[in-house]
Amino acid sequence: MLAAVLSFNAQADDKKGKNQKGNTPFRKMVAELKLSEEQRPKFQALQEEQRKFLVAQKKRSAEEKKAAGKPYWKARNAKLKELFTEEQMNVWKAFQAKQRAAREKKAKGKK
Numbered sequence: 001m002l003a004a005v006l007s008f009n010a011q012a013d014d015k016k017g018k019n020q021k022g023n024t025p026f027r028k029m030v031a032e033l034k035l036s037e038e039q040r041p042k043f044q045a046l047q048e049e050q051r052k053f054l055v056a057q058k059k060r061s062a063e064e065k066k067a068a069g070k071p072y073w074k075a076r077n078a079k080l081k082e083l084f085t086e087e088q089m090n091v092w093k094a095f096q097a098k099q100r101a102a103r104e105k106k107a108k109g110k111k
Helices: 002-019 025-033 039-058 062-083 086-110
Strands: none
8 A cells, every 4th residue: 555655656746747847949949039138027028918818818709819819919029029139039930930830730630
C-alpha cells in the first residue's frame, strides 16, 4: 500500500513538471524580441489585455466573436507596431506565421 501511495505521488510530481510553463515557443520568441526595459511593461499590459479579451470571447456566440474580433485584432496589431522596432516586428510576424501554419496543419489532421 505504501509503495502505491509513493508511486502515485511520484507520478503527480512528474505531471506537475510537465504542466509548468518552461521554455515554451512563446517564451523563446519573447526572449528573441529583446524587449527594452521601457517596452517590457507595455508588452505585458498588451498580453494581459489579450488574455481578458479571449476570456470574454469564450462567452460570446460565433457572430459576436467575429464582430468583436476583427476590430480588436486590428487595434492590437497597431499597438504592437507602435511598441516594436522593425526587427522585433519581423520576429513577431515570423512567430505568428509559424503558429498559424501549425494550427492549420493540426486542423487538416483532424479532418
